[in-house]
Amino acid sequence: MTDGLQGLLEQKVSHLPRGLQEHIARVVSVAEHLSRHHGIDEEKTKLGALAHDLARAMKGEDLLRMARELKVPVHAVEEQVPVLLHGPVAAEMLRQQDGLDDDTIHEAVYWHSTAHPELDAAGKVVFLSDKLDPRKIDRYPYLPQLAELAESSLDRAVLDFLGRELTALFQQGSLVHPVSVETRNHLLMAVGGESP
Numbered sequence: 570m571t572d573g574l575q576g577l578l579e580q581k582v583s584h585l586p587r588g589l590q591e592h593i594a595r596v597v598s599v600a601e602h603l604s605r606h607h608g609i610d611e612e613k614t615k616l617g618a619l620a621h622d623l624a625r626a627m628k629g630e631d632l633l634r635m636a637r638e639l640k641v642p643v644h645a646v647e648e649q650v651p652v653l654l655h656g657p658v659a660a661e662m663l664r665q666q667d668g669l670d671d672d673t674i675h676e677a678v679y680w681h682s683t684a685h686p687e688l689d690a691a692g693k694v695v696f697l698s699d700k701l702d703p704r705k706i707d708r709y710p711y712l713p714q715l716a717e718l719a720e721s722s723l724d725r726a727v728l729d730f731l732g733r734e735l736t737a738l739f740q741q742g743s744l745v746h747p748v749s750v751e752t753r754n755h756l757l758m759a760v761g762g763e764s765p
């Protein structure tokens with residue numbers, strides 16, 4: 570159903586706060602570049618990027634309520650850090666309320682905050698494009714290196730990002746979502762044997 574999806578997503582995005590709309594536009598543009606560069610379905614990564622933050626402006630309590638309504642499994646870490654649910658809630662709203670039937674787009678939106686071991690190439694592009702928004706340089710000072718890595722290997726770039734972010738979360742004494750650790754282990758084994 571990707572035919573009418575772009576218009577629907579654009580219409581939904583137009584109701585989001587301006588700063589978020591601008592972030593989404595930058596993510597779409599990075600996703601277009603990365604998918605073209607790696608020969609990945611551009612339409613799907615673009616739609617995933619367009620949809621990824623549809624629930625980002627929702628308050629934590631609303632995300633928890635929507636997650637229950639949509640029967641999204643809520644992990645104990647997500648109970649404590651409900652912002653982690655904005656991907657799952659957006660993905661399930663699109664599937665259950667708007668008839669999204671494309672698994673690649675659904676998974677890309679669902680896992681764009683934590684990543685997931687099963688993410689396909691388009692999902693990895695959406696995940697990385699979200700982090701590679703040039704305005705995130707203050708948050709991720711290593712962004713230029715990550716951008717370079719994303720050109721040569723999506724797996725290595727996701728692995729590098731997760732390594733840095735999980736280390737930072739551990740150092741801050743913050744909660745860590747286990748699926749991010751699982752994704753890192755999975756990628757580490759997948760690229761195993763080669764130097765990082």
Ligand SMILES: [Fe+2]
Nearest residue numbers: 621622625682
């Ligand atoms: Fe997000």
Ligand SMILES: [Fe+2]
Nearest residue numbers: 592621622699
């Ligand atoms: Fe985002």
